[in-house]
Amino acid sequence: MKIVDLRVHSIAIADPPLRSSYGLHQPYALRTVLELVSDDKIVGIAETHGGDAIARGFEALKGRVIGADPFRLAGLLIDLVEGDVPGSSLDRSQTFHVPGENPLDLKQRLYSALEIAALDLCGRALRKPVCDLLGGRVRDEVAFSAYPFYKHAGGGGEGKDARPDEYGEALGPEPLVRQVKHMIAQNGFKDIKFKTGVLDPEVEIETVRQLHRAFPGLPIRMDPNCAWSVETSVKVGKALAKELGNGGYLEDPTAGMDGMAAVRKQLLAAGIDTPLGSNVAVTCFPDLREAVAKDAVQIVLSDVHYWGGLRATQHLGKLCKTFGLGLSMHSNSHLGVSVMAMAHAAAATPQLTYACDTHYPWSDAKDEVVAGGKVRFTNGCVRITDRPGLGVDLDQDQLARGRERYASCPYRKRDDEAEMRKHVDPNWKRVLPRW
Amino acid sequence: MKIVDLRVHSIAIADPPLRSSYGLHQPYALRTVLELVSDDKIVGIAETHGGDAIARGFEALKGRVIGADPFRLAGLLIDLVEGDVPGSSLDRSQTFHVPGENPLDLKQRLYSALEIAALDLCGRALRKPVCDLLGGRVRDEVAFSAYPFYKHAGGGGEGKDARPDEYGEALGPEPLVRQVKHMIAQNGFKDIKFKTGVLDPEVEIETVRQLHRAFPGLPIRMDPNCAWSVETSVKVGKALAKELGNGGYLEDPTAGMDGMAAVRKQLLAAGIDTPLGSNVAVTCFPDLREAVAKDAVQIVLSDVHYWGGLRATQHLGKLCKTFGLGLSMHSNSHLGVSVMAMAHAAAATPQLTYACDTHYPWSDAKDEVVAGGKVRFTNGCVRITDRPGLGVDLDQDQLARGRERYASCPYRKRDDEAEMRKHVDPNWKRVLPRW
Numbered sequence: 001m002k003i004v005d006l007r008v009h010s011i012a013i014a015d016p017p018l019r020s021s022y023g024l025h026q027p028y029a030l031r032t033v034l035e036l037v038s039d040d041k042i043v044g045i046a047e048t049h050g051g052d053a054i055a056r057g058f059e060a061l062k063g064r065v066i067g068a069d070p071f072r073l074a075g076l077l078i079d080l081v082e083g084d085v086p087g088s089s090l091d092r093s094q095t096f097h098v099p100g101e102n103p104l105d106l107k108q109r110l111y112s113a114l115e116i117a118a119l120d121l122c123g124r125a126l127r128k129p130v131c132d133l134l135g136g137r138v139r140d141e142v143a144f145s146a147y148p149f150y151k152h153a154g155g156g157g158e159g160k161d162a163r164p165d166e167y168g169e170a171l172g173p174e175p176l177v178r179q180v181k182h183m184i185a186q187n188g189f190k191d192i193k194f195k196t197g198v199l200d201p202e203v204e205i206e207t208v209r210q211l212h213r214a215f216p217g218l219p220i221r222m223d224p225n226c227a228w229s230v231e232t233s234v235k236v237g238k239a240l241a242k243e244l245g246n247g248g249y250l251e252d253p254t255a256g257m258d259g260m261a262a263v264r265k266q267l268l269a270a271g272i273d274t275p276l277g278s279n280v281a282v283t284c285f286p287d288l289r290e291a292v293a294k295d296a297v298q299i300v301l302s303d304v305h306y307w308g309g310l311r312a313t314q315h316l317g318k319l320c321k322t323f324g325l326g327l328s329m330h331s332n333s334h335l336g337v338s339v340m341a342m343a344h345a346a347a348a349t350p351q352l353t354y355a356c357d358t359h360y361p362w363s364d365a366k367d368e369v370v371a372g373g374k375v376r377f378t379n380g381c382v383r384i385t386d387r388p389g390l391g392v393d394l395d396q397d398q399l400a401r402g403r404e405r406y407a408s409c410p411y412r413k414r415d416d417e418a419e420m421r422k423h424v425d426p427n428w429k430r431v432l433p434r435w
Numbered sequence: 436m437k438i439v440d441l442r443v444h445s446i447a448i449a450d451p452p453l454r455s456s457y458g459l460h461q462p463y464a465l466r467t468v469l470e471l472v473s474d475d476k477i478v479g480i481a482e483t484h485g486g487d488a489i490a491r492g493f494e495a496l497k498g499r500v501i502g503a504d505p506f507r508l509a510g511l512l513i514d515l516v517e518g519d520v521p522g523s524s525l526d527r528s529q530t531f532h533v534p535g536e537n538p539l540d541l542k543q544r545l546y547s548a549l550e551i552a553a554l555d556l557c558g559r560a561l562r563k564p565v566c567d568l569l570g571g572r573v574r575d576e577v578a579f580s581a582y583p584f585y586k587h588a589g590g591g592g593e594g595k596d597a598r599p600d601e602y603g604e605a606l607g608p609e610p611l612v613r614q615v616k617h618m619i620a621q622n623g624f625k626d627i628k629f630k631t632g633v634l635d636p637e638v639e640i641e642t643v644r645q646l647h648r649a650f651p652g653l654p655i656r657m658d659p660n661c662a663w664s665v666e667t668s669v670k671v672g673k674a675l676a677k678e679l680g681n682g683g684y685l686e687d688p689t690a691g692m693d694g695m696a697a698v699r700k701q702l703l704a705a706g707i708d709t710p711l712g713s714n715v716a717v718t719c720f721p722d723l724r725e726a727v728a729k730d731a732v733q734i735v736l737s738d739v740h741y742w743g744g745l746r747a748t749q750h751l752g753k754l755c756k757t758f759g760l761g762l763s764m765h766s767n768s769h770l771g772v773s774v775m776a777m778a779h780a781a782a783a784t785p786q787l788t789y790a791c792d793t794h795y796p797w798s799d800a801k802d803e804v805v806a807g808g809k810v811r812f813t814n815g816c817v818r819i820t821d822r823p824g825l826g827v828d829l830d831q832d833q834l835a836r837g838r839e840r841y842a843s844c845p846y847r848k849r850d851d852e853a854e855m856r857k858h859v860d861p862n863w864k865r866v867l868p869r870w
Contacts (some may be wrong), residue, residue, distance in 0.1 A: 069576070
């Protein structure tokens with residue numbers, strides 16, 4: 001079996017006006033869908049970050065991909081992830097780049113998507129689920145978490161393509177709790193990952209408390225994406241020890257490895273062992289040595305899109321367990337192909353014991369490229385079946401609509417800061433720490 | 436595809452009287468060969484440590500193995516390697532147990548062999564080489580090293596089954612150099628791993644110097660299996676800085692994580708950065724955290740037989756690179772099935788940049804269970820071909836002869852100390868440190 005084509009589809013999907021410390025989500029999120037075609041007409045698929053830069057990256061790799069045996073593709077391209085990652089941990093981090101927009105991890109992102117597409121292709125050829133090409137599932141049900149955001153009114157999309165606003169505006173505790181109630185009613189999630197760093201920390205603390213009262217048994221994670229100083233991080237950590245310490249965690253409260261280490265140290269000194277999660281300070285394997293040495297991070301957020309794919313998630317799991325770290329999973333705005341890649345990675349990674357993050361409830365069924373519509377969460381979980389590969393097929397008409405949206409929308413890279421200036425405050429700048 | 440049978444073959448193979456700090460090799464080394472049989476009559480094979488204890492372990496697992504899908508077997512049995520490993524690092528280490536005789540790592544050894552047999556079975560079913568089920572080879576040629584030992588006269592085997600002594604006695608520098616010349620002439624090795632901890636350190640230092648003069652371009656590793664005090668280790672490290680520092684290393688000079696760390700610290704203080712390798716202080720993932728924290732080990736010796744199999748070797752490779760450690764590979768007395776499992780692991784593990792250890796030249800072609808005879812080293816390397824699975828088949832007649840040798844020999848576990856008392860010194864005890 002040889003690869004005879006790599007089709008790169010840049011698409012846009014409606015995205016509601018969600019807030020984070022990075023700014024505001026644009027009306028469209030950009031994604032790239034890959035089709036890896038074999039000489040016997042089997043097509044493996046993957047989904048990753050979007051925009052022009054990554055699409056150009058895939059085009060530039062075509063010469064190495066076409067003609068390759070899909071069973072050997074990950075090995076053939078190993079230089080993309082085993083070459084030295086340039087930059088200091090701060091350059092490599094997502095402190096100053098939203099995920100998917102850091103040129104320093106472009107190679108890992110290209111590799112990851114190609115590894116996933118090759119696994120899907122091999123799985124389809126062998127009629128085996130992807131997780132069973134990775135040693136075999138250790139779980140049949142993969143848990144995801146509710147992912148509430150403070151948000152403005154609007155459902156995403158622009159002009160005639162503007163979408164209904166299923167969730168409504170949420171810029172304070174009460175509407176945020178209503179948002180989570182709706183999200184959990186729809187999906188059955190058993191964990192809450194709450195994006196913060198948007199409102200005054202006192203308001204966010206109150207929001208967490210109201211969430212905790214509304215869902216007393218559910219672990220809560222709070223993720224301000226570095227919006228806080230060490231002092232504020234410690235203050236929040238102390239105020240919410242009970243709410244976050246009960247199976248939840250505090251994710252990237254402050255910027256940089258040293259800041260994270262200082263927060264940890266001060267919380268421990270106060271008798272609070274709420275773990276610190278990270279997908280900002282730690283975004284690739286080379287960051288882990290410093291993170292471990294400084295005890296800066298206790299839970300690593302994997303991501304099949306930029307850590308190196310599914311096997312890298314397994315490597316990361318073993319590494320985390322070895323060094324006493326927990327393993328969770330990060331998400332960006334995405335569609336169903338990514339849901340399934342994340343689910344297969346989690347199914348084949350025994351150490352991934354936290355529910356995975358997912359933006360999936362924020363996507364509109366109208367944009368789904370997976371045949372048959374959106375993947376369903378049942379009791380908050382995606383079920384791993386015996387379907388070959390990732391277990392989903394592309395709807396080519398839907399994919400074509402995604403390409404049309406990409407062609408007609410003005411966005412070519414994610415820029416939450418520009419969007420914030422456009423809609424909220426013409427002088428807005430991302431300032432770290434903000435509080 | 437379902438597994439319908441697991442055949443466990445305990446065999447014995449002739450082993451020459453090789454010396455180490457553990458004592459003396461018995462006339463027979465014990466191995467176990469597995470056959471994992473599918474309902475469509477495909478048979479996956481693996482080879483591991485021998486003796487009665489591990490054979491009983493496999494028998495006890497049959498209920499979990501038979502009926503399983505071989506693509507899922509590693510996932511189904513994951514508790515064997517993900518359950519907590521009991522004991523302190525000293526209990527888990529091979530300081531007081533020869534490899535394959537520590538009851539604390541029995542579960543990992545059972546898992547490793549079953550993972551390998553399942554991969555071979557899947558590879559045969561799909562007509563794919565094992566390394567290409569692991570992401571694909573990153574190299575076609577896997578380098579192994581010459582592995583000289585001080586030895587007594589004799590070729591292994593007993594009584595009418597005594598074998599010709601191809602290498603002769605070697606209990607000093609000159610015969611040891613002759614041994615290596617013969618071994619390299621036969622196999623083309625480009626590295627020398629030298630088992631020491633047997634004679635006075637001054638004699639061993641002189642042996643390394645003579646090896647270095649005889650093979651000036653070849654990296655040399657010296658492995659006394661903990662025979663030395665910290666002081667002696669540092670003395671040898673200083674004396675041989677040039678000879679071992681040139682791409683070689685000093686393996687397990689002294690016992691225990693703290694001893695290793697002290698040797699490292701004192702060598703560095705003397706301006707000598709000869710790395711310390713280990714397959715004694717560090718034998719499983721849980722040992723790595725302490726080893727990294729103390730800088731006790733700079734090169735980890737993987738082993739497909741007890742670290743958890745081939746995927747675990749990949750995990751270990753990524754972990755080692757992440758923490759700035761080198762990766763090498765350990766060996767025991769073995770036949771061609773193990774050679775191929777080691778070679779496929781190395782082919783699919785980019786970070787494995789050292790030549791693998793191998794006792795293979797010490798085995799007698801008469802005992803080989805691989806059809807067609809011993810696997811060949813060309814220029815010191817095993818070539819990874821396109822043959823399915825591990826790329827070798829069993830010769831059932833040879834396997835039957837191995838079982839007969841097992842049945843007729845008196846050995847049921849490896850015991851180098853007893854053998855030393857029997858043949859060399861009736862009062863011999865393993866004393867650490869000896870020098």
